Amino acid sequence: MYPFWEVPIFTSGMVIALIATFHILPCHLATGAFWFTVFVERKAYKQNRPELLEFIKKYSLLILIFCFVIGSLSGVGIWYAATVASPRGISGLIHNYVWGWATEWVFFVIEIASIYVYYYTLGKIDSKSHLMLGWVYAWAAWISMIIITGILAFMLSSGKWVETGGFFDGFFNETYWPQLLTRTAFMFCIAGVYAAIVASTLANKKIRKELVRSAGLWGVAGMLAGVAFAGWYLYRLPAHAKGLWLDESLPYLGHLLNAAAVAYAVVLIWFVVCCLIKPRLVGPVSGILILVILFLGIGAGEGFREGVRRPYIIDQYMYGNQIVAKDIPAKHVKAEIPRFNKDGFLAHLYFRPNKIDPKNRTDLLRAGSVVVHHECGNCHALDRFGKIRPLPVLLANLSPESPGDIQDFLDSLGDYPFMPPFAGNELDKKAASEYLFSIVRR
Numbered sequence: 001m002y003p004f005w006e007v008p009i010f011t012s013g014m015v016i017a018l019i020a021t022f023h024i025l026p027c028h029l030a031t032g033a034f035w036f037t038v039f040v041e042r043k044a045y046k047q048n049r050p051e052l053l054e055f056i057k058k059y060s061l062l063i064l065i066f067c068f069v070i071g072s073l074s075g076v077g078i079w080y081a082a083t084v085a086s087p088r089g090i091s092g093l094i095h096n097y098v099w100g101w102a103t104e105w106v107f108f109v110i111e112i113a114s115i116y117v118y119y120y121t122l123g124k125i126d127s128k129s130h131l132m133l134g135w136v137y138a139w140a141a142w143i144s145m146i147i148i149t150g151i152l153a154f155m156l157s158s159g160k161w162v163e164t165g166g167f168f169d170g171f172f173n174e175t176y177w178p179q180l181l182t183r184t185a186f187m188f189c190i191a192g193v194y195a196a197i198v199a200s201t202l203a204n205k206k207i208r209k210e211l212v213r214s215a216g217l218w219g220v221a222g223m224l225a226g227v228a229f230a231g232w233y234l235y236r237l238p239a240h241a242k243g244l245w246l247d248e249s250l251p252y253l254g255h256l257l258n259a260a261a262v263a264y265a266v267v268l269i270w271f272v273v274c275c276l277i278k279p280r281l282v283g284p285v286s287g288i289l290i291l292v293i294l295f296l297g298i299g300a301g302e303g304f305r306e307g308v309r310r311p312y313i314i315d316q317y318m319y320g321n322q323i324v325a326k327d328i329p330a331k332h333v334k335a336e337i338p339r340f341n342k343d344g345f346l347a348h349l350y351f352r353p354n355k356i357d358p359k360n361r362t363d364l365l366r367a368g369s370v371v372v373h374h375e376c377g378n379c380h381a382l383d384r385f386g387k388i389r390p391l392p393v394l395l396a397n398l399s400p401e402s403p404g405d406i407q408d409f410l411d412s413l414g415d416y417p418f419m420p421p422f423a424g425n426e427l428d429k430k431a432a433s434e435y436l437f438s439i440v441r442r
């Protein structure tokens with residue numbers, strides 16, 4: 001086990017969630033935008049309307065800055081945050097998908113190179129070659145989505161990989177295609193929102209109206225296809241995930257899905273009313289408002305996708321607290337709970353108290369704090385005013401009268417469908433119970 005990264009009040013998971021939700025806007029814009037750009041550019045050449053190129057210039061500059069400065073920074077931010085929050089989770093993914101990422105990065109490099117060349121050569125090279133650059137970007141960006149979605153989907157449904165350990169068995173798992181198609185449809189919707197906002201700033205009224213309408217049509221088409229594919233995605237969720245959501249073991253999952261649906265409906269209405277029916281309603285104000293709603297909707301949708309994965313961070317293989325859940329013989333990986341129960345959890349940590357006298361309460365509290373941070377801290381805030389499932393409050397609801405009561409609760413932890421069982425021997429459990437009892441909010 002690596003040292004634990006504690007983020008007071010919010011938990012490390014929330015830090016990743018915020019960065020990742022924000023990242024969705026630039027990354028889906030990056031993958032979707034150029035299909036629209038190429039569409040408009042082709043039109044400009046075919047109908048001999050160079051005035052349309054003003055939009056291309058503005059739109060591709062937005063993509064360049066928003067996706068390749070802010071988007072790249074937040075992408076790196078996800079890596080940093082995820083690496084310190086769940087080093088073993090990231091390590092598990094890298095051990096299986098390092099070549100997936102390597103391939104994706106090749107396409108990133110193509111994307112980055114081609115958008116710079118595209119932007120700076122607009123109007124300076126012949127139209128055919130310039131259009132070709134646009135196609136190169138559009139395909140490279142979408143291929144990077146094809147790859148990263150496999151790894152994301154693997155974390156929710158690891159498929160046959162659990163038995164075979166095969167790269168493609170985990171990659172093309174049961175939620176892969178619906179998720180890829182949902183994201184593909186959705187990228188057109190995000191591209192449409194930004195395109196409409198950029199188009200609304202054009203000086204020429206006629207072109208402004210025409211392009212806002214086109215962006216609206218792309219958006220509506222993306223959203224309608226997206227609903228169908230999202231339905232397919234929900235249908236293909238693994239039984240366990242469906243259970244958490246539909247049996248209401250975790251009622252907040254249903255709330256998140258409803259919130260995402262409301263945001264979806266608002267964006268759809270915006271497309272229809274503001275882009276198709278009355279294009280002059282689109283402007284920076286309504287645009288920013290719709291971006292905020294989009295952001296909240298994405299946050300809810302991605303929160304749902306993360307939430308139905310519990311108790312795992314990688315389906316069946318690794319729990320949310322980074323303890324290996326299952327033997328994966330093909331990968332020479334062994335389940336850790338039996339070993340931790342036998343030798344003790346603390347014994348497997350590099351950073352732990354040197355000596356623990358089971359009769360000394362201070363020793364127990366110190367050791368218990370270490371155990372609890374590692375075993376619970378990925379999913380729960382540990383401070384009284386913590387925002388994300390604060391343990392002092394959740395435990396208080398169970399009204400424990402003594403550390404013994406908490407010990408009984410820890411014994412039943414694995415019975416919850418969304419929590420891993422407690423890992424450790426009697427001493428770990430005793431120490432954890434003493435510590436947890438000391439933080440219960442009274």
Ligand code: HEC
Nearest residue numbers: 310311312320321375376379380389394395418419420422
């Ligand atoms: C993989 C994530 C995860 C881990 C690890 C985890 N929990 Fe939880 N826990 C949850 C979720 C999700 C809930 C449901 C609370 C909610 O509605 O958000 C929950 C609920 C609880 C509750 C309330 C139970 C009830 O019946 O009301 C307690 C108490 C709790 N956890 C204690 C712990 C302790 C102690 C640990 C560490 C030994 C732990 N959890 C580890 C995810 C986790």
